[in-house]
Amino acid sequence: MPDLSAGDDAVAVSALRSAVMRLSRRLRHQRVDESLTPTEMSVLGTLARCGSATPGELARKEHVQPPSMTRIVALLETKGLVRMEPHPEDRRQKVVTRTERAESMLEESRRRRNAWLAELAEGLTEEEWATVRAAAPILDKLAQM
Template sequence: MPPSASDTVMATAAALRVVLGKLKRRLREETGSRGLSGSQVAVLGHLEREGSKTVTELAELEGVRQQSMGATVASLETAGLLKGAPHPTDGRRTILSLTPKARAWIKASRAAREDWLFHTIQIRLSPAEQKRLAAAVELLQRLVEP
């Protein structure tokens, strides 16, 4: 009995999850996190995409306890990647933002990942496969858009 359409979609979903996980790990291996933990990289990413946040807001975004996020933030401040400023309406809270050093780190890390992808695509895929990949990227974008 041939697989149903839903069986095919389920198999595609499982394969996509696996391959995207491998791609994410490979990008991390190729470019390295340059001494930062996954949690630290995630915090930098949130602040770069969404702007300044408090420790509480970052903890909620990452689904961790405020104390755990406090330790992550403290290490990033010590490394010179985050700076704090008093909250404009609540002096007990601190608003965290990226330093120029953090922005440079993010830019260099992103460039390294894109460079690895560019060269890998050129080397491993034929021109026809590169076109198919470009079309697949458009489909993947539709999956993640609201």
């Protein structure tokens, strides 16, 4: 494993962090529903990617404390974006499932963000765009670690 804490590698790590943070912040501004917090949107995205989950599983995936996730899920349920269903194996637990309304909202959000990114990408050269395409799976790998 390379030592990324010194010299040119440290500069590259810092530049990557800064660029990812700025791009992420700009992407968050492309939201469809301004009434949802970024955390609420993240929970809905996790449900879309991973399927239904218990509040405890969601808390682990989102790196928040279980009581915080309980509050987030309650807010999403109040907004009609998730529903609580009995756990198929453990009736003491509930499973959080996204609703059709959440699916529609997420799809519109993806469409809007993809269009925004595509518009930005039009300003890149062919070589720059090829580099971004090649980097996408690697960035995804970093995001999953």
